[in-house]
Amino acid sequence: MDESHASYDERWNYLYFWAGLKVLESLESSYFSQILKFLDTVKSYNDKEKSSYSKDMLNIHKDKFENLKKIYEYLENYEGIDLKIRSPNTPCTAAYKEYVTSSHTLYLREKELCNNRYLDDYCR
Structure with missing residues (x-):
């Protein structure tokens, strides 16, 4: 990927979450x-510390x-969610409402949990 690409610095996050999900979905979640260490x-090897990728995520328990x-x-989807919610007459399915509500609730809960826990890899 070219360094000028808008998602250049995010590519490792995408790979981390995609690969992590695939491992957890498989029967080999013990790996x-x-x-994650292999991804690092x-x-x-490929990045030579050019991006602002944080190794804190590699220490998070499954x-x-x-x-x-x-x-x-x-x-990542917040801008689109906000635009959709603010637009009048935009249809909202029950599934979408559940996604937004549960995601927002989780975000607030974890933010509160991580208050003043700067040394916890999960909270960084």
Whole structure:
């Protein structure tokens, strides 16, 4: 990917969450931390520390990964969600409302949980 591409710095986050989800969906979820360490090796070889990728995510236990993934997706989609909610006469399905409501609730809960917990890898 070219460095001028808008998503250049985000590519490792996408790969991290995609690969993490695939590992957790498989029967081999016991390899979760090993796969993430492998991704870090690939990143180090290809990127040479050019991006602002944080290694804190690599230390997150698989139980916290799903929450972090949901929050990441919610924040990535926030602009679109906000535009859709503010637009008059935009249809809103029950499933979409549930997605927005549950994602927002999770975000607020985890934000409160992480208040003053700066040393916790999950909260960084």
